[in-house]
Amino acid sequence: MMIVEMDKMSAPSSRERAQRLLDNVIELEKKRRKSAQTQVPSDPNIWPQLRENYEAIILEDYAFSEKHGIEFALWQLHYKRIEELRAYFSAALTSASSKSSEGGKGSARPDRITKCRGVCRMVGILLSY
Known part of the structure; x- marks a missing residue:
């Protein structure tokens, strides 16, 4: 005892x-x-x-x-992740388009855009780009 x-x-x-x-x-x-x-x-x-x-x-x-407020914080965590991935995707698109408009070899890092799209799809994000 x-x-x-x-x-x-x-x-x-x-x-x-x-x-x-x-x-x-x-x-x-x-x-x-x-x-x-x-x-x-x-x-x-x-x-x-x-x-x-x-x-x-x-x-x-x-x-x-x-x-x-842990449930709300958990929701915010997922939203922040989505926003971060959207920002990286947008930056990759901007970088690729600026390289091609400068007369470069086209998309400077198509692998980065493909990777961003893959990650976004993996987490179920619908991007409107």
Whole structure:
């Protein structure tokens, strides 16, 4: 009986686990924002890590997630990713069209446009370009 009580005391509560996950989300968001400000593509692993952490917070402690607006943050995460991919796609198209209008060899990086289109299709984004 005494061993069980000690185990309960040493194990973190669901609120503490949710708080640790939220702290991790905050750090990952700082990295993502920093790369966006420097216009460097963010680490592609950040997006799935953020999503997994948000989902884990919701499953770990729903009241905590409600208090901190985690469901809305998860929605915003997906929207930010879509916007980032649209921006890269638009930049690739602009770069390709400016190279061809300057009398270059045509599209400077057709592979970049193809890759952007593939990624956008993969995440189910409908682009109107």
